[in-house]
Amino acid sequence: MDPNELAKAFVEHYYSTFDTNRAGLGNLYQEGSMLTFEGVKTQGSQNIVAKLTSLPFQQCQHTITTIDCQPSGPAGGMIVVVSGHLQLAGEQHALKFGQMFHLMPTPQGSFYVFNDIFRLNYG
Amino acid sequence: MDPNELAKAFVEHYYSTFDTNRAGLGNLYQEGSMLTFEGVKTQGSQNIVAKLTSLPFQQCQHTITTIDCQPSGPAGGMIVVVSGHLQLAGEQHALKFGQMFHLMPTPQGSFYVFNDIFRLNYG
Incomplete structure (x- = not known):
């Protein structure tokens, strides 16, 4: 599969799962996985899902603006960098965000x- | 060296070199290195420096807002994600940017x- 197509398919799958069934994201992480969400680090699939499902908003919708990807080295990994907007239910303005995924082959x-690093882009 | 301190030292070195002696960034890349700058891919130290020194602005100043880092796997690499502002000489408003570096040990x-992925964050 073309790396750009793979990155796009992953990103679409990730955010559609996030927006409809956040607990389902657990399948995408393993025990060594690490999430940094707004500067706070969490390690391991179970802890990461607990973090994501306890964020202080229930309904949200991600819209993607850009996707960049590069091979990350001889281990066959891939780095995917995303920018976009996050619309929270009941909020007037969408929030801008940036997120980086380091995907490793199974x-x-x-x-x-x-690796998963998420930041809102304020101001 | 503490990974957070290492990431901070790298980021300070990278952007101070970018803002004062852009051609000096060549030492930080190798032949297998890849840069994606606003969606355009360039590979190899020499090509990357040629790309960076030919950008359509000469004087600039980066200001860092956030730095996040994580170990990238058993090869001893480190992922560093930066957000900040880029002030171009003669422009009234600074531009927001996001940049991801994957550092590998020598x-x-x-x-x-x-790996190096750079994006301006518009609007």
């Missing part, structure tokens, strides 16, 4: 998220 | 930039 030929 | 105990 033995089954799929990918999981090893 | 045999000499230092780091080089393997």
Whole structure:
């Protein structure tokens, strides 16, 4: 699969899952995975899902503006950088965000998220 | 060295070099390094420096807002994600940007930039 197509498919899957069934994101992380959400680090699939499902908003919708990807080295990983807007239910203005995923291959030929760094872009 | 301190030192070195002696950034990249600048990919230290020194602005100043870092895997690499503002000489308003660096260790105990993805954050 073309890396750009793979990155786009991952991004669409990630945010549609986030916006409709956040607990389902657990399948995308493993025990060594790390999330930094607004500067706060969380490690491991279970802890990451607990963090994501306890964020102080229930309904949201992500809109993607840009997707960039590069191979991350000989281990077959891929870095995906996303920018976009996050609309929270009941809020007038969407928030801008940037997010970076480092995807690593699984033995089954799929990918999981090893690194995940999320930041809102204020002002 | 503490990873957060290392990331901060790298970021300060990178942007102070960018703002004062852009051609000096060549030492931070190697032949396998890749830059994606506003969606355009460039590979290799020499090509990356040619790209950075030919950008349509000469004088600029980066101001950093956030730095996040995580270890990128068993190869000893480190992912550094930066957000900040870029002030161009003669322009009234600073531009917001986001940049991701994947640093890989050298045999000499230092780091080089393997992946570099830069995006301006418009509107």
